[in-house]
Amino acid sequence: MNSSDKALVVLSGGQDSTTCLYWALQRFGADNVEAVTFDYGQRHRVELDSARTIAALAGVPHTVLPIDTFAAIGGNALTDASITPESGARADDDTALPNTFVPGRNLIFLNFAAAFGYTRGARHLVTGVAQTDYSGYPDxxxxxxxALELALxxxxxxxxxxxxxxxYLSKADTVRLAQQVGAMEAMAFSHTCYNGEQPPCGHCAACELRAKGFAEAGVADPLVERFRQG
Amino acid sequence: MNSSDKALVVLSGGQDSTTCLYWALQRFGADNVEAVTFDYGQRHRVELDSARTIAALAGVPHTVLPIDTFAAIGGNALTDASITPESGARADDDTALPNTFVPGRNLIFLNFAAAFGYTRGARHLVTGVAQTDYSGYPDxxxxxxxALELALxxxxxxxxxxxxxxxYLSKADTVRLAQQVGAMEAMAFSHTCYNGEQPPCGHCAACELRAKGFAEAGVADPLVERFRQG
Structure with a gap:
């Protein structure tokens, strides 16, 4: 492979981006994958630790890039400690945006990923976004x-x-994909809980969505197992 | 006018964005215009001072938003003090990018402007970019x-x-537009020089392009006049 086959994975430390990282290792080869994580002032710093651990387990170069702009724009629950997050993803109402919505956040992540990838010779960008099972994040x-790909x-x-x-995968299909691409060891260190808890709280919308997917796939969640085993 | 007629101008403090700010005042009305400036670690901090002065002269609310990500991505002349800028805009070669190019910088500015505008109820974004008289900045x-507008x-x-x-205006036409919209008083405080000098150095590519535009329009540059009268 030449440099035009290099890939950069946007790794949040969550279940989906962890799956994508291992998908990319299969697709592009171990020597052609890097990961980038954005430190945008998220309340749950455990996400950054998860991302670092997962990148290390996957054996890929990993860069944490700061973004201080969201906090300066302010007024949203994920960066403003004075605002309490609502239940987050609400699959039952695809018109309402949870107040964890940072306008255009994903567009900006991908713009920065493209800019960083440009400097690293990586033109393939991999992101774990999904239309299925999610609330109405339009980005x-x-x-x-x-449209963004064209603009980039x-x-x-x-x-x-x-x-x-x-x-277009369901959460259960994402779990099956994670198994297929060998992501399960790393999955034990992924972070999902909206309340930032470890072990995960189990009752926030993100924990419930994750549990539902594993249950439907008939697979034990390695993250839950890790804490169960102590 | 209602809130959907509010406009946000991306104000760098340069000649073009100053012209756009006054264009927006005419187009949207004095009560409907705000300005935003990005502090992305540019070497010439005088740009931020210019933007503040111009926004104050125009009487519009002004916000400076930090972006620390470009410096972290690194390796470009506008944010990395160890790299010397080349001559910058090179109208004679539209394939070569000057090393002042930050990949996708303008895309990211407009993404953040859109996110900030969203929180302010401003859906009109005004930017002073131009295809004419410029080197090959593809963004x-x-x-x-x-394409970006659609993505946003x-x-x-x-x-x-x-x-x-x-x-699609030439630099001379931009000067004429600046006169028409009443931007000339503020223009005396705009900043263009690639070398960050005040008074402007007069011999860098940016100073030469600016001088050529004013000369072709047959107008004295208020910035040059301000220092001449000293």
């Missing part, structure tokens, strides 16, 4: 990402490719 | 911005409109 939908290609004058292997 | 071209509309689920009043 995670395929039509948004197709034109704006960077490079053949950027956005890969979204989970876009 | 300043109209096709890039049209879909990703924010809002009718974002990108306005680029200078897109």
């Amino acid at each position: 995670c939908r395929e039509n948004t990402l197709k 290609r034109l704006g960077l004058d490079a053949r950027v490719e956005l890969h979204t292997p989970l876009m | 300043c071209r109209e096709n890039t911005l049209k 509309r879909l990703g924010l689920d809002a009718r974002v409109e990108l306005h680029t009043p200078l897109m």
